Amino acid sequence: MNRLSEIALKYDTDKGPNCHNYTPVYHQYFYPIRNEVRNFLEIGVLNGASLQMWEEYFPNARIWGFDWNTTFVPDPNSRISIIHGDQGKKEDLERLKAEIKEPLDIIIDDGGHHMHQQILTFHELFPTVSPGGYFVIEDLHTSYSTAYGAIPGKLTAVDLTKNLIDEVQLNGRSFIGDPIKSIEEIGSGTLSFYEKFIDSIHIHKSLAIFSRRGVYE
Numbered sequence: 001m002n003r004l005s006e007i008a009l010k011y012d013t014d015k016g017p018n019c020h021n022y023t024p025v026y027h028q029y030f031y032p033i034r035n036e037v038r039n040f041l042e043i044g045v046l047n048g049a050s051l052q053m054w055e056e057y058f059p060n061a062r063i064w065g066f067d068w069n070t071t072f073v074p075d076p077n078s079r080i081s082i083i084h085g086d087q088g089k090k091e092d093l094e095r096l097k098a099e100i101k102e103p104l105d106i107i108i109d110d111g112g113h114h115m116h117q118q119i120l121t122f123h124e125l126f127p128t129v130s131p132g133g134y135f136v137i138e139d140l141h142t143s144y145s146t147a148y149g150a151i152p153g154k155l156t157a158v159d160l161t162k163n164l165i166d167e168v169q170l171n172g173r174s175f176i177g178d179p180i181k182s183i184e185e186i187g188s189g190t191l192s193f194y195e196k197f198i199d200s201i202h203i204h205k206s207l208a209i210f211s212r213r214g215v216y217e
């Protein structure tokens with residue numbers, strides 16, 4: 001069993017093999033950067049189980065948790081900090097960014113999973129991801145449930161993800177030869193923010209993982 005799954009079982013978070021089993025996927029992406037991660041944010045704290053797992057897995061990271069309704073109080077000697085707020089409110093997400101101040105190496109959205117929350121949180125927080133970092137939308141299956149605001153005619157988190165595939169392809173503006181050279185040729189100033197900065201999108205069962213590119217500034 002991979003190290004992250006072992007720690008998930010220790011703290012009994014539903015990200016581990018007992019429930020969603022996201023940890024083998026996360027281990028694949030995060031293990032190579034485990035020691036370099038400095039700032040990690042998870043939206044959705046509940047009882048703090050996953051935050052404690054992340055603290056043990058990332059030995060040099062400050063672990064930030066954001067939630068509107070958690071009673072979890074971290075050990076004062078830990079590297080975990082809690083910020084209270086509603087991910088469905090732009091002003092709360094702005095306060096979160098102002099409080100953290102630094103770029104975030106990894107952001108995981110495991111909050112309310114409503115469409116408007118996931119979409120607003122992505123747009124507000126993806127720009128704060130550091131080059132080479134990741135933004136993850138968890139429980140993507142809620143995009144198929146009316147209980148989470150996935151109603152006909154309304155954008156879902158899966159729709160957002162599919163639309164962003166167009167941005168990774170530079171909306172078809174670059175199609176010949178080496179993509180980097182082509183971007184230089186068309187000029188990075190003509191690219192949208194997401195065209196410039198989403199390097200890749202990885203889809204797994206119930207997870208969308210966006211990686212941040214650091215060039216083209």
Ligand SMILES: C[S@@+](CC[C@H](N)C(=O)[O-])C[C@H]1O[C@@H](n2cnc3c(N)ncnc32)[C@H](O)[C@@H]1O
Nearest residue numbers: 013044045046049050067068069086087111112
């Ligand atoms: C699935 S639980 C998080 C579980 C935790 N990440 C873990 O793996 O151990 C979801 C959490 O999201 C929080 N939440 C729900 N809606 C929210 C919102 N609009 N803003 C902030 N937090 C929210 C809930 O209070 C709850 O604690």
